[in-house]
Amino acid sequence: MTIRKFHKNNKQENRNVCLIPDSAHGTNPASAQMCGMKVVVVNCDEDGNVDIDDLKNKAEKHSKDLAALMVTYPSTHGVFEEKIMDICEVIHKHGGQVYMDGANLNALVGVAKPGKFGPDVCHINLHKTFCIPHGGGGPGMGPIACAQHLAEFLPTHEIIREAGPKNGMGAVSAAPWGSSSILPISWMYIKMMGAEGLKKASQVSILNANYISKKLSKDYKVLYTGKNGNVAHECIIDIRPIKASSGISEEDLAKRLIDFGYHAPTMSWPVAGTIMIEPTESENLEEIDKFCNALIKIKKEINLVETSKFDKIDNPLKNAPHTYVELASSEWKHAYSREEAAFPTEYVKNNKYWAPVARVDNVFGDRNLVCSCPSMDEYKDEAA
Incomplete structure (x- = not known):
């Protein structure tokens, strides 16, 4: 919205095209479209980076109407965009502005300065990087940093006049300075960590992701790495070759992880048929080893399916998770x-988590919504 107001102020209201790499978070195209912009997708290359040639071609094609590029750094593919400065230069050459999504700042804090890469605006997410819960409804909020030429177009507020510049682009929230229940948490985290602690958190985030990548690389294909063979803050393991050879899908693997006591990492995003693992700085070596060993054990089970020692349909992966009700059944x-089924490793025997339900039919559930509550019987006549 700040970028849109900037172009409008420059009498270039026609600039309504936003270039977005196909590795972007879904929030990026959503934000652009809510601002009335037309989204044009930019391809990524085989290493997960923005395809520079495709970017140049589309920037040239939409030069007269180019408003912005939204780019996440490091990217959702788990790689640092090595040509980020070139990317920014291409957009600026055609009159556009660069918005950098700070979703993955936990790989940058204390290590690099995003402002030097060339972006004009950066959203500094507080979730994940600065202690606000990541996922599960954790709010994606935080301050917006911008270059000087955009400062006068930052958010304002109709009631609290001292919030923002006079020519700002209007309010984006009822609370002009963000959530008073959330901001103190990040402030306390930053104060307690200090500069040295924040930098170490970034370094450990990168170290954890690369440790997992290397430890799993013998059993799983790591989809994207940089030219030095390393990942950034997360690694993506490709389940598509496994599905082709064994019939075991990423969903089967995710459900089987429950039997090992783990909620699966992000499944089928940002690439379908994959699992994206993002340990951040939170997990210690012991926990990471246990998680990796669970995945390695699962790969051994997949190998048994491939060699027909496990049936292709009736195997621990296809039937996971296994409940205590099923295990205790006489049949x-x-x-x-x-x-x-239930105790695949020694560790699990002594630390068993029991799934409350077995495998559910996801597609059926999505297509057949059933609402229920404990007191529904009272209202069944009215509901009918």
Whole structure:
């Protein structure tokens, strides 16, 4: 919205095209479209980086109407865009502005200065990087940093006049300075960590992701790495080759992780048929090793499916997760043992998490919404 107001002030209201790499968070095209911009997708290359040639071609094609580029750095593919300065230069050459999504700042804080890369605006997310819960409804909020030429177009407020510049682009929230319940948490985290602690958090985030990438690389294909073979703050393991050879999908793997006591990492995003693992700085070495060992054990089970030692349909992965009700049943109908189902490792035997329900039909659930509550019987006549 700040960029839109900037172009409007320059009598260039026609600039309404926003270039967005196909590795971007879904919030990026949503934000652009809510501002009335037309989204044009930019391809990525085989290493997960923005395809510079495609970017140049589309920037040239839409030069007269180019408003902005939204780019995440490091990208959602888990790589640092090595040509980020060239990317910014291409957009500026055609009169556009560069918005940098700060979703992955936990790989930058204390290590690099985004302002030197060339972006004009940067959203500094507080979730994940600065201690606000990541996912599960954790609010994606935080301050907006911008270059001097955009400062006069930052948000204002109709009631609280001292909030923002006189020529700003209007209010984006009822609370002009953000959430008073959330901001103190990040402030306390930053004060307690200090500059040295924040930098170490970034370094450990990168170290954790690369440790996982290397440890799993013998059993799984890591989809994207930089030219030095390293990832940024997250790594993506590709399940598509496994599905082709065994019939085991990323969903089967995710459900099987529940039997090991883990909620699966992000599945089928940003690339379909993959699992994206993002440990941040939060996990210690012991926990990371346990998680990696679970995935390595699962790969061994997949190998048993491929060699027909496990049935392609009736196997621990296709039937996961296994509940205590099923395990305690007098009738065990599977071709594998109860122990293989529920206690695949020694660690799990002593630290068992029991899933409350077995595998559900996701597609059926999505298509057939059923609303229920404990007191629904009272209202069944009215509902009918």
